Amino acid sequence: MADPQPIRFQDGAAYEQTMGKWSHLVGGRFLDWVAPPAGLAWVDVGCGNGAFTELLIERCAPSSVDGIDPSEGQLAFARTRAGAAGALFQAGDATALPYADDRFDAAVMALVIFFVPDPVKGIAEMRRVVKPGGLVAAYAWDITRRGAPFEPIWDEMRRLGVEPAQPPSKDVSRMEVLAGLWRDAGLRDVETMEIVVERSFASFEHFWTVTTAHNVNAAIEAMTGEQQAQLKARVRARMPTNAAGRVAFTSKANAVKGRVE
Numbered sequence: 001m002a003d004p005q006p007i008r009f010q011d012g013a014a015y016e017q018t019m020g021k022w023s024h025l026v027g028g029r030f031l032d033w034v035a036p037p038a039g040l041a042w043v044d045v046g047c048g049n050g051a052f053t054e055l056l057i058e059r060c061a062p063s064s065v066d067g068i069d070p071s072e073g074q075l076a077f078a079r080t081r082a083g084a085a086g087a088l089f090q091a092g093d094a095t096a097l098p099y100a101d102d103r104f105d106a107a108v109m110a111l112v113i114f115f116v117p118d119p120v121k122g123i124a125e126m127r128r129v130v131k132p133g134g135l136v137a138a139y140a141w142d143i144t145r146r147g148a149p150f151e152p153i154w155d156e157m158r159r160l161g162v163e164p165a166q167p168p169s170k171d172v173s174r175m176e177v178l179a180g181l182w183r184d185a186g187l188r189d190v191e192t193m194e195i196v197v198e199r200s201f202a203s204f205e206h207f208w209t210v211t212t213a214h215n216v217n218a219a220i221e222a223m224t225g226e227q228q229a230q231l232k233a234r235v236r237a238r239m240p241t242n243a244a245g246r247v248a249f250t251s252k253a254n255a256v257k258g259r260v261e
């Protein structure tokens, strides 16, 4: 199999279609679990196009939110979000956060940790910038256990001999790995939770358009026309529609939280 192109985040609008809605669904469940008080200073590491940042502002009445992400395409979209107007977005990397020690009350990586090439360093950085007693948390699609929203397409690609691109650190999405990393980072009161969310689409065509707008699109475009048609037919066959023609798909994420000593 040819090496897949790495997943890139260049287009915040395409990301919004494919993942923004999923991000809201899983982010809402994560915030229910964390139940943070209002008035905290947050840093949203790997804020992307601001999907979770907006939710944080809507739901948690923070005193401030800083969002950081290496993708200018994602950040450009984040800066246009009316619901995230109060956030400060800047370019940067999770492994070298441009913030002073103890600056924030809470740090979160929402669907990010498996994209960070050195997750241990990324967690150490979140811990460094959060005050003693503050929150360090993350959640990630359970990729190695087939929990990602792309799974029906990824699985059929593999059956056709096409290896889909995967996040570089996908093994950290396992619950036991996340919990171990949080404990090894010296965080206390470490807890985990599985989050299962369902997204419903108006039709199979809607599912297909939305899900192939980002991430799997490069790999699909590299396939022959015949392979593309085969892939779509195979995915359609495994996505049951209800009487109204809708399709639903369930994805699974693992969440972890801990406190700075």
Ligand SMILES: C[S@@+](CC[C@H](N)C(=O)[O-])C[C@H]1O[C@@H](n2cnc3c(N)ncnc32)[C@H](O)[C@@H]1O
Residues within 6 Å of the ligand: 009, 019, 020, 023, 045, 046, 047, 048, 049, 050, 051, 052, 068, 069, 070, 071, 074, 092, 093, 094, 095, 109, 110, 111, 112, 115, 116, 117
């Ligand atoms: C799946 S998106 C999540 C975006 C957003 N947090 C959300 O919930 O929708 C992953 C994000 O991680 C970012 N990312 C990739 N590598 C990173 C790194 N080393 N440091 C910080 N962010 C990174 C990508 O640019 C992308 O925006």
